[in-house]
Amino acid sequence: MVVVADTSVLLNLCRVQLEDLLPQLFGEVWIPPMVEHEFKQLAGVSPRFTGLVLPAWVKLSSPPTIPPMVTACANLDPGETEALALAMKLRADYILVDDHAARVAARQLQQRSTGIGGILLLAKAAGLIATVRPNLDRLQREARFFLSPAVVRELLRLAGE
Helix, strand or coil: CEEEECHHHHHHHHHCCCCCHHHHHHCEEEECHHHHHHHHHHHHHCCCCCCCCCCCCCEECCCCCCCHHHHCCCCCCHHHHHHHHHHHHHCCCEEECCCHHHHHHHHHCCCCEECHHHHHHHHHHCCCCCCCHHHHHHHHHHCCCCCCHHHHHHHHHHHCC
């Protein structure tokens, strides 16, 4: 399986030491150069991500050509734009994004997407984590990752917790 990750997914999973779920669940994890740049920049200046290192198993692509259909999507940052273009180029099985605009764009571009919540559900189903709740709590507390109470309730319902 091949997936393309956006910056937020990698940073937040690295922050709570859950990044190794990605290759276990998906195999190949690719990023475009802008995602690498954003990751390193935030790891250098943001107190909550200080010192994080991009995992060695992440595969870096060359800069993707951005198709007009991607540039037409609203409210994407440069990393999301490149990640969506790369996902299309690689015919990725998933694009890993958390931002609402990126998820909307993925649907418009007919790209399967999931975010950190979906990754945790898949990890529980695969037996890689025992429960979702403590991982959601850590993400919210340690990474200051925002999830609405309604999303948390739905994730816990789907996880059977």
